[in-house]
Amino acid sequence: MNSLRSMWAKRFKPEKNVLLSYSLFMLIVVAGASSLLGIVLTGFVRGHVIRMHASFYADSLSSAFSSTLPGASKEELARAHDSLEREGLLMHVKTMSIWDSSGVLLYGEASPFIGAVGNDPLVDAQSGSLRFIYKTTSVRGMFDLPRGDLALYLPIRDLRSTVIGVIGLIESDEGLADDLGIAARTIALYVSFAGVAIYASLFMLYFRSYRRQSLYSARLKKSKESIIFAMSSLSSLRDQETGGHLERCEEYVRLLAGELREDRIFRRYVDAEYIESLANVAPLHDIGKVGIDDAILRKPGKLTPDEYEIMKTHCALGASILEAARERLPFESELELAIELTRHHHERWDGTGYPYGLSGESIPLSARIMAIADVYDALRSERYYKKAIGHAESLKIIKAGAGTQFDPRLLFIVETCSDKLERIYNGTPCIS
Numbered sequence: 001m002n003s004l005r006s007m008w009a010k011r012f013k014p015e016k017n018v019l020l021s022y023s024l025f026m027l028i029v030v031a032g033a034s035s036l037l038g039i040v041l042t043g044f045v046r047g048h049v050i051r052m053h054a055s056f057y058a059d060s061l062s063s064a065f066s067s068t069l070p071g072a073s074k075e076e077l078a079r080a081h082d083s084l085e086r087e088g089l090l091m092h093v094k095t096m097s098i099w100d101s102s103g104v105l106l107y108g109e110a111s112p113f114i115g116a117v118g119n120d121p122l123v124d125a126q127s128g129s130l131r132f133i134y135k136t137t138s139v140r141g142m143f144d145l146p147r148g149d150l151a152l153y154l155p156i157r158d159l160r161s162t163v164i165g166v167i168g169l170i171e172s173d174e175g176l177a178d179d180l181g182i183a184a185r186t187i188a189l190y191v192s193f194a195g196v197a198i199y200a201s202l203f204m205l206y207f208r209s210y211r212r213q214s215l216y217s218a219r220l221k222k223s224k225e226s227i228i229f230a231m232s233s234l235s236s237l238r239d240q241e242t243g244g245h246l247e248r249c250e251e252y253v254r255l256l257a258g259e260l261r262e263d264r265i266f267r268r269y270v271d272a273e274y275i276e277s278l279a280n281v282a283p284l285h286d287i288g289k290v291g292i293d294d295a296i297l298r299k300p301g302k303l304t305p306d307e308y309e310i311m312k313t314h315c316a317l318g319a320s321i322l323e324a325a326r327e328r329l330p331f332e333s334e335l336e337l338a339i340e341l342t343r344h345h346h347e348r349w350d351g352t353g354y355p356y357g358l359s360g361e362s363i364p365l366s367a368r369i370m371a372i373a374d375v376y377d378a379l380r381s382e383r384y385y386k387k388a389i390g391h392a393e394s395l396k397i398i399k400a401g402a403g404t405q406f407d408p409r410l411l412f413i414v415e416t417c418s419d420k421l422e423r424i425y426n427g428t429p430c431i432s
């Protein structure tokens with residue numbers, strides 16, 4: 001089955017829905033980057049606001065305890081606590097604990113955060129850093145701070161700035177929670193706007209380039225089609241074939257290959273790109289006739305065996321013309337399909353055709369389809385040496401060639417497309 005279709009057709013597949021793929025990819029990238037940026041910024045701003053808030057406690061409490069802490073009893077610390085509360089310095093504070101510089105609890109309750117391996121806030125505060133735990137931060141997964149509560153661990157310093165103890169506060173400040181919520185929402189809003197703006201700009205940029213590229217590709221495609229038409233016209237100018245043969249062959253091939261897509265065996269090998277490419281290069285099938293002498297090409301009668309041998313060389317000659325063009329291309333193109341179709345369109349299913357006498361599936365599918373189209377049009381057309389044959393008679397002759405001249409599995413499409421084949425020959429547009 002490999003020969004049903006050239007390897008080129010499998011490799012040369014244009015990407016589908018490029019715009020949609022790019023849009024989705026960019027949407028995922030921008031949404032991911034925005035979310036990450038939002039999380040990082042929110043964490044940064046929250047930390048900054050809490051540090052500013054904590055610096056108030058750090059200043060006032062450190063000065064209150066710097067002279068009383070060394071050697072203070074539990075009662076003295078309780079009195080200092082009461083005094084601070086009366087002064088309104090601990091307005092939102094629910095609990096207060098005090099440790100000395102070696103980590104011994106002097107006052108208040110032990111916090112479940114203390115003692116966390118590698119993440120002990122007391123150790124950090126002892127070394128002079130301010131530590132906080134906010135919202136649902138968990139320590140070792142064993143304790144969750146109630147939402148909106150803030151745990152602060154502040155170093156207490158003496159006059160020489162040496163850490164002499166640590167104060168731990170659990171604070172429940174709705175105002176602070178509201179401020180932090182507003183800050184988080186504002187950041188999320190700005191980051192979302194920025195994400196949408198970046199996405200829209202990137203999309204517009206890509207869309208403009210895509211449109212320009214599409215226009216350029218469409219022009220290139222039209223140019224390629226005109227060049228193929230001009231090249232194939234060279235052979236028809238000198239040949240005795242009736243006008244319009246090449247254009248009709250293109251339409252027959254498009255029709256027949258299109259019908260193959262409906263077939264269980266062939267639909268795995270025939271897709272829209274293959275059909276379009278095959279139809280594009282079909283007019284080139286007899287380009288090798290430019291190298292055949294006029295005396296043979298235009299002979300008004302049957303060719304002698306020698307003349308026929310010369311005529312048969314048009315397949316190899318056409319293929320070599322196209323191969324020379326292919327040498328100039330550093331990539332795979334429709335020329336691969338054009339070469340196999342041009343070289344093999346006179347092969348016969350039973351192996352008695354030319355130029356190589358290939359048989360069965362060793363004949364490329366493109367050439368097997370082309371053979372049916374070419375023979376149908378030749379039968380219908382008048383030549384110097386024969387009269388034109390009607391549609392029904394032509395179909396009968398083609399069907400009689402099943403298994404000898406043509407691939408028998410392809411002939412069902414001739415039956416299915418009978419009306420459309422006739423319309424193409426008569427120049428009536430096909431409505432499919």
Ligand SMILES: [Fe+2]
Pocket residue numbers: 285286314345346
């Ligand atoms: Fe030919």
Ligand SMILES: [Fe+2]
Pocket residue numbers: 245285286374
């Ligand atoms: Fe032909």
